[in-house]
Amino acid sequence: xxxxxxxxxxxxxxxxxxxxxxxxxxxxxxxxxxxxxxxxxxxxxxxxxxxxxxxxxxxxxxxxxxxxxxxxxxxxxxxxxxxxxxxxxxxxxxxxxxxxxxxxxxxxxxxxxxxxxxxxxxxxxxxxxxxxxxxxxxxxxxxxxxxxxxxxxxxxxxxxxxxxxxxxxxxxxxxxxxxxxxxxxxxxxxxxxxxxxxxxxxxxxxxxxxxxxxxxxxxxxxxxxxxxxxxxxxxxxxx
Amino acid sequence: xxxxxxxxxxxxxxxxxxxxxxxxxxxxxxxxxxxxxxxxxxxxxxxxxxxxxxxxxxxxxxxxxxxxxxxxxxxxxxxxxxxxxxxxxxxxxxxxxxxxxxxxxxxxxxxxxxxxxxxxxxxxxxxxxxxxxxxxxxxxxxxxxxxxxxxxxxxxxxxxxxxxxxxxxxxxxxxxxxxxxxxxxxxxxxxxxx
Amino acid sequence: xxxxxxxxxxxxxxxxxxxxxxxxxxxxxxxxxxxxxxxxxxxxxxxxxxxxxxxxxxxxxxxxxxxxxxxxxxxxxxxxxxxxxxxxxxxxxxxxxxxxxxxxxxxxxxxxxxxxxxxxxxxxxxxxxxxxxxxxxxxxxxxxxxxxxxxxxxxxxxxxxxxxxxxxxxxxxxxxxxxxxxxxxxxxxxxxxxxxxxxxxxxxxxxxxxxxxxxxxxxxxxxxxxxxxxxxxxxxxxxxxxxxxxxxxxxxxxxxxxxxxxxxxxxxxxxxxxxxxxxxxxxxxxxxxxxxxxxxxxxxxxxxxxxxxxxxxxxxxxxxxxxxxxxxxxxxxxxxxxxxxxxxxxxxxxxxxxxxxxxxxxxxxxxxxxxxxxxxxxxxxxxxxxxxxxxxxxxxxxxxxxxxxxxxxxxxxxxxxxxxxxxxxxxxxxxxxxxxxxxxxxxxxxxxxxxxxxxxxxxxxxxxxxxxxxxxxxxxxxxxxxx
Ligand code: SF4
Numbered sequence: 001x002x003x004x005x006x007x008x009x010x011x012x013x014x015x016x017x018x019x020x021x022x023x024x025x026x027x028x029x030x031x032x033x034x035x036x037x038x039x040x041x042x043x044x045x046x047x048x049x050x051x052x053x054x055x056x057x058x059x060x061x062x063x064x065x066x067x068x069x070x071x072x073x074x075x076x077x078x079x080x081x082x083x084x085x086x087x088x089x090x091x092x093x094x095x096x097x098x099x100x101x102x103x104x105x106x107x108x109x110x111x112x113x114x115x116x117x118x119x120x121x122x123x124x125x126x127x128x129x130x131x132x133x134x135x136x137x138x139x140x141x142x143x144x145x146x147x148x149x150x151x152x153x154x155x156x157x158x159x160x161x162x163x164x165x166x167x168x169x170x171x172x173x174x175x176x177x178x179x180x181x182x183x184x185x186x187x188x189x190x191x192x193x194x195x196x197x198x199x200x201x202x203x204x205x206x207x208x209x210x211x212x213x214x215x216x217x218x219x220x221x222x223x224x225x226x227x228x229x230x231x232x233x234x235x236x237x238x239x
Numbered sequence: 240x241x242x243x244x245x246x247x248x249x250x251x252x253x254x255x256x257x258x259x260x261x262x263x264x265x266x267x268x269x270x271x272x273x274x275x276x277x278x279x280x281x282x283x284x285x286x287x288x289x290x291x292x293x294x295x296x297x298x299x300x301x302x303x304x305x306x307x308x309x310x311x312x313x314x315x316x317x318x319x320x321x322x323x324x325x326x327x328x329x330x331x332x333x334x335x336x337x338x339x340x341x342x343x344x345x346x347x348x349x350x351x352x353x354x355x356x357x358x359x360x361x362x363x364x365x366x367x368x369x370x371x372x373x374x375x376x377x378x379x380x381x382x383x384x385x386x387x388x389x390x391x392x393x394x395x396x397x398x399x400x401x402x403x404x405x406x407x408x409x410x411x412x413x414x415x416x417x418x419x420x421x422x423x424x425x426x427x428x429x430x431x432x433x
Numbered sequence: 434x435x436x437x438x439x440x441x442x443x444x445x446x447x448x449x450x451x452x453x454x455x456x457x458x459x460x461x462x463x464x465x466x467x468x469x470x471x472x473x474x475x476x477x478x479x480x481x482x483x484x485x486x487x488x489x490x491x492x493x494x495x496x497x498x499x500x501x502x503x504x505x506x507x508x509x510x511x512x513x514x515x516x517x518x519x520x521x522x523x524x525x526x527x528x529x530x531x532x533x534x535x536x537x538x539x540x541x542x543x544x545x546x547x548x549x550x551x552x553x554x555x556x557x558x559x560x561x562x563x564x565x566x567x568x569x570x571x572x573x574x575x576x577x578x579x580x581x582x583x584x585x586x587x588x589x590x591x592x593x594x595x596x597x598x599x600x601x602x603x604x605x606x607x608x609x610x611x612x613x614x615x616x617x618x619x620x621x622x623x624x625x626x627x628x629x630x631x632x633x634x635x636x637x638x639x640x641x642x643x644x645x646x647x648x649x650x651x652x653x654x655x656x657x658x659x660x661x662x663x664x665x666x667x668x669x670x671x672x673x674x675x676x677x678x679x680x681x682x683x684x685x686x687x688x689x690x691x692x693x694x695x696x697x698x699x700x701x702x703x704x705x706x707x708x709x710x711x712x713x714x715x716x717x718x719x720x721x722x723x724x725x726x727x728x729x730x731x732x733x734x735x736x737x738x739x740x741x742x743x744x745x746x747x748x749x750x751x752x753x754x755x756x757x758x759x760x761x762x763x764x765x766x767x768x769x770x771x772x773x774x775x776x777x778x779x780x781x782x783x784x785x786x787x788x789x790x791x792x793x794x795x796x797x798x799x800x801x802x803x804x805x806x807x808x809x810x811x812x813x814x815x816x817x818x819x820x821x822x823x824x825x826x827x828x829x830x831x832x833x834x835x836x837x838x839x840x841x842x843x844x845x846x847x848x849x850x851x852x853x854x855x856x857x858x859x860x861x862x863x864x865x866x867x868x869x870x871x872x873x874x875x876x877x878x879x880x881x882x883x884x885x886x887x888x889x890x891x892x893x894x895x896x897x898x899x900x901x902x903x904x905x906x907x908x909x910x911x912x913x914x915x916x
Contacts, residue, residue, distance in 0.1 A: 007894050009846075014887060016894035037899055041846050046839040048795060050817025054843035061847060139797025139810075165471035168754045173794025175835070178877040180755075180792055183450045185884045187754045187794070190464075212887055219885040265480070266702055332629065346482055347692075347703045359666040363659055380483055381688040381703065389684040397684055398516070398651055398711025404703040407659040411575035411591065412617035413462065413598050414469050420574060420621055421628070422659030422706075 003033045003111075004071040008078040009041045010208045011229075018208055021235040022077055022108065028238060029117040033075075036065055042076075044084040049175050052092060059089050063101060074101075077108035077231060079137025079207050087140065108231065109137065109206060113146035118153060123237035128158035129228075130200040132191070132214070134207035135169045147206050147230055154237050166194060170205075172213035188217035195225065202226045204233045255345055255377070256430065262348025266405035267418065268426035279309065280316035282429055287320050290335055290367055296322040298334030300365065304356035305339050306373040309431050313337060313371075329360045336361050340370040340403075340428065341395050346380040349404035350428055353395045362403060368423040370403065373431035443829060446788040449763035458597050463757055466594045470751040473700025474802070484696055487689040488804055494686040495742045495805065498647075502732045502741075505647045505680045506723065512650030513721055516712040520721045522677070529724050530561040533639070533672060536720060537567055540670055542636040544568040546628075548654075548661035549576050550641025551589060551745055552676050552724060554767040555780070569639070572628050572660040574621060581608050587761030587769065589747035590698040595760050628660070638664030642675040642710075643744070644690055645721075648683040650711065652721070655694060657705040665710060673710070674722040678732070678741045690744060693804035697746035727779050736815050740775045742805040749799035749809055755792055764789065771799040771809040778816050783826045790816040791835075856896070860889055 003026070007019045026033045043058025062085065066074055076082040086102045112118045131151060137143045151159050161167075171177065171187025178184075192214060195203060203225060205211050211227045218225050228236070260270040273279045287297040299317050301310065317323050326334065338361045342351035350370050352362055362368055376393055378384040381402070387393040388400070407422030418424045453459055478484045498505055510520045523529040537545055545562070547569050553559065559569040559580070571580040575592035579585065581604050586592030593601070598615045605611040611623045632638075640661050642652035652673055654661050665671050681687060695704045713719040732738050750756045750770030761769035766777045766789075774793060778786045795810040803809065820826060821836065845851045866874035873879070873886040 012894045013889055016890050016892065016897060019894040019898075035895075035898065037895070038849055039895075040849070040852065041842075043843075043847070046843050048814065048817075049835060049839045050790075050814070050821040051836060051839045051843075052818060054839045057843055057847035135794070135796035135798065139801050163472075164475055164752075165468045167798075168757070169794050169796035169798070171754065171794065173796065175838075176791065176794045178875070179788075179831075179835070180447060180450065181877060181884070182447070182454055183755060183758055183792070184794070186454060186758055189883065190754075215887050216879075217884050219887065220879075220883050262480075262702060266705070344703075349703045359662060363662055363666070381691060382483060382487070385684050385688040397646075397649055397709055400707075400709040401662070402703060402707035403705065404701070404707075405657075405705045408657050408705055409574045409621055410657075410699070411573070411578065411593050412596070412601050412620055414466050414591075415598075415617045417618045417621040419625070420658040420660070421572070421625055421632075421663055 001032065001073070002071040003031050003073045003075055004066070004069055005033055005035050006039060006042075006074055006076045006081070007035070008076070008081045008208060010212050011077065014212055015208055015229065018077070018229040018232050021229065021231040022075075024235045025112070025117075025121065025231055025238070029120050031117065034071065036069065038065060042081040042084045044080060045174055047084065047088060055088075056092055059092050063089070063098065066101060066104070071104070073111060074105045075108055075111050076105055077229075078209070079107060079134050079141045079143065080209065082107040083136050083140035107137065107141055107143055109143050109146040109150070110141075112234070113150055118150040118234065121234060121238035123154040123234060125154050125157040125237045127156075127202070128160055128200060129202040129204050129233070130195050130198070131159055131161045132170065132203055132205040132210055133161065133167060134205050134210045137206040143206070150230075150234065151204065157237070160198065160200060162194060170210040170213050171217075172209050174209075177213065184213075185217060188213055189221070192218055192221065192223055192225070196223065202228065204228045204230055206230050259343060259345045259348065259430075262346060263404075263428060264348070266348045267408065267416070268348070268405045268428060270428045270430065273429050273431050276312045279312045279429065279431070280319065282427075283313060283316040284320055286335060286367060286369065286427060287317075287323055296324060298331065299323060299325045300327075300329065300331065300334055300336045300361065301325055302336070302338040302357050302361050305337065305371055306431075309371055309373040329358055329364065332364050334365050335367045335369060336365040336423070337369045337371060338362055340372045340375050342376040342378060342384060342393070343372055343430070344378050344381050344384055344402070347404060349381070349402050350375075351384065351395060352401045352403055354399040354401060355396065359401070362401065363422050365423055366419065367425045367427065368403075368406070369427045369429060371429050371431065442784060443787045444765045444785055444789050446759065446763065446792045449765070450759050453760050453763050454758060458600070459595050459760060460758065462595055462597050463760055466591065467751040467757050470591070470700065471748075471802070474697055474748055474751070475700075477696040477700040477702060481692070481696060481702065483692055487692040488806065491686070491689040491693055492742065492805055494681060494689065498681050498686075499678070499732050499738050499741050502677060502680070502729060505682065506677050506725070509645055509647040509650060509680050510723075512648065514650075516650040518650065518712065518719045518721055520723060522723045522725060524725045526556040526724070526726065529556055529674070529722055530558055533558060533674065533722060534562060534565045534567065536670070536672060537562070537637050538565070540636050542567070544570055544631070544635065545637040545639050546570050546572050546631050546635040546664045546668065547576075547638075548640040548656065548664045549573040549592065550639070550674060551586075551767065552641055552674050553639070554586060555676075556674075556724060558674070570628070570631050572632070572664060573656075573658060574624055577624055577628065578604065581605075585762065585767070588750055589745050589768065589770075591747065595762070632663045632667050635664075635668045637670045637672060638668040639672045639674065640664055642673045642679055642721075643694060644687060645675060645680045646682075646684055646687055647680050652679075652710045653687060653691065654708045654710060655691065655704040655706065657699065657701075659706055662706055662708055665708065669716075670718050670720070671710075671713065672720045672722060674724070677723050677725045677728050694744050694746050697744075697748040697802070697804040731779060737775070737779070737812060739807050740772070740812060742807050743772050744805060745772075746804060748802045748804065752798045752802045754794065754796060754798075759792075771813065772807070775809060775812045775816070778819075783816075783820050783823065786816070787820070787829055787832055790820060856893065860891075863888055
């Protein structure tokens with residue numbers, strides 16, 4: 001099985017260590033991986049702002065780049081980027097058959113879970129963590145069971161999640177976070193307050209965007225919390 | 240879909256009744272089973288005792304279309320309650336209204352009332368509404384009920400349907416449930432099963 | 434400047450948000466009420482044997498009725514006439530309001546008892562009646578509170594969601610001379626007494642309709658308080674006002690909608706009262722006023738017709754992180770929350786909605802909870818596309834800047850050379866802000882002390898990975914990538 005890792009912008013620019021965690025995991029699982037040197041953003045920002053014409057150059061490049069790559073999977077470690085590619089690229093090029101691409105693109109959580117790679121990691125941890133269900137992972141990709149089962153398999157770990165009525169978005173929402181700064185921040189604060197109220201310290205999230213936002217809010221509020229992208233945490237537990 | 244018009248909730252139907260009771264309770268109402276005449280008397284007396292405030296006399300209103308057998312049992316039961324009396328007025332915003340229910344909807348914990356058999360006022364006024372299910376049609380749920388209505392298999396005409404699931408209530412102030420908003424405070428359903 | 438629309442013509446979400454967020458009581462009420470509503474909805478859905486199957490059936494039924502809305506509407510009117518119900522169909526609000534006013538005046542009434550109806554909010558019936566000397570008495574407790582306060586409902590099914598018991602207590606004691614009490618039971622009881630007299634003397638009762646059944650000329654009205662039943666059955670004349678999209682095909686479809694609405698709106702297995710309303714009783718009369726405004730147009734739109742599936746349960750509002758803070762009033766449109774954002778451009782125009790359509794994180798929880806599985810985030814996004822592409826829409830400056838940002842992002846980041854060249858400049862920028870402000874600063878993002886920015890990594894992953902593995906990567910991936 002040949003795998004090509006796509007590194008989302010936020011991970012690439014702001015938290016490269018998470019991409020290295022993924023590589024560590026791939027190595028531990030003996031996954032034959034490669035990384036396309038010329039990869040770019042998936043084009044989501046323009047798309048979600050309502051300018052799909054601005055996301056076309058990104059999509060075009062992505063398609064061209066991977067049309068020459070003979071990997072079995074393109075692993076995308078982000079619910080929103082994966083949803084962008086899988087659900088929205090075909091809408092951008094209605095005349096084109098992109099099934100070869102959308103079939104190859106898999107979100108990191110489903111990739112690790114569905115192929116049972118996580119079982120090879122032999123993970124241990126002591127204590128409780130809060131799992132933040134990243135919105136696009138949950139609502140656009142329908143990925144909920146996968147990360148929870150992976151985290152649930154970690155020996156000694158107590159997994160805590162918010163029930164639906166307590167659960168919210170982290171407040172990021174791309175351009176939303178800048179256009180509606182106060183609203184966005186308040187949503188983030190509420191999320192963190194829920195975590196603080198429940199006396200939790202460690203937060204695992206399925207998307208680096210959420211981590212970036214929650215961390216930014218926590219920094220300003222002086223909350224001492226540890227944030228992990230899910231791969232960071234899996235990697236940590238498998239040492 | 241099962242339609243058991245006139246059939247009693249008997250053969251192996253205890254489970255069905257249990258579910259109905261549980262669901263009705265979720266809707267904030269109480270289901271009582273009456274296996275014989277003395278059960279009717281006991282339940283009526285019980286309801287009257289709860290209703291009697293500050294030594295006042297319990298007032299009953301009996302719908303004209305109650306099944307005759309249960310009506311006579313209920314009248315006798317009321318007769319033996321001290322101070323209780325029956326009024327003919329239907330605009331009395333007080334007392335216990337006893338009216339016939341025409342269908343039970345088990346999973347929904349609800350009852351259908353036929354306005355051909357019972358004036359709207361009778362389920363709107365009063366503190367307590369007691370629905371008597373005597374020979375009522377029994378349905379799994381509202382879906383089966385409407386299927387029977389539109390297939391003409393029910394005795395109730397569509398435009399006469401009022402489905403009642405619980406007492407009148409509101410949660411408009413801080414989501415706190417308050418019953419008796421514009422209609423009855425309490426809802427009982429007596430299933431006559433003998 | 435002709436090119437730019439003045440910002441004051443636009444619903445100012447940021448300003449409304451500021452106001453709402455500053456109101457701590459409002460925030461506390463909203464938080465409690467919305468969380469509880471979602472919790473109850475989930476409980477009811479979990480108990481039910483039929484909730485999930487009803488979802489699919491109701492969606493198919495609604496799709497069918499939307500696709501033949503004009504035909505169904507004609508058929509419905511025909512069947513109502515057979516039922517001795519007088520129907521009037523209007524496309525504009527003015528005519529609908531005028532007809533209702535006439536009907537009330539003809540009956541010599543100077544007030545009506547009214548149950549909850551969002552359509553009357555949409556057409557602003559109460560204001561119109563008032564201008565004509567008719568008082569519309571709201572009898573739903575929530576609506577009663579809101580109208581007493583001179584406000585508008587802030588939620589589809591819980592109009593006074595934003596009010597605390599203290600506020601209601603103050604309102605009742607000031608406006609109705611009620612002895613001050615903060616007990617919801619006392620307050621409700623007082624409203625009951627006050628309104629009962631109105632019911633008994635009213636000549637005209639006005640309600641909405643939750644569903645209208647085409648093949649039998651009936652409507653279904655659901656409620657918990659019994660005020661709609663009183664308004665329908667006590668007065669001589671009953672008028673029901675509703676939008677044409679409420680029409681469904683037949684009685685077999687109906688229970689699925691009832692099943693979904695009660696559970697999604699209030700978390701009840703069924704609402705306390707479901708009334709099926711048909712021919713008027715002896716000596717009474719009934720009128721249906723049907724409003725078609727914009728509905729046929731939406732029904733004909735291949736994308737937005739999905740919005741007409743809505744059964745106005747308010748679940749999408751309860752779960753929306755923006756609604757939970759902004760409150761219904763912040764939307765400045767009768768329908769708030771995700772469904773409001775989807776409908777608003779059709780009813781008040783795109784220009785006004787410039788900010789509104791952007792005010793969503795597209796988190797998608799609304800889509801998951803919507804009983805009719807309306808893809809609300811996709812429809813909101815569709816509005817953004819339309820807004821961006823339609824040259825006829827006059828746009829404010831901030832929208833032009835947003836587009837410029839999006840364009841520059843695309844121009845630079847989709848270019849392998851430019852996207853690399855810009856890196857050191859971005860890092861330099863953050864170095865400068867750190868020196869000046871003592872922290873990473875991004876305009877519009879970190880304007881207040883509640884949120885910092887984590888900052889950029891000293892090297893991007895791609896930079897570090899491909900320098901580290903320069904040799905290796907040449908050997909390993911060189912032939913694959915062709916470089
Ligand atoms: S859009 Fe869906 S969730 Fe929102 S009110 Fe309508 S039916 Fe309910």
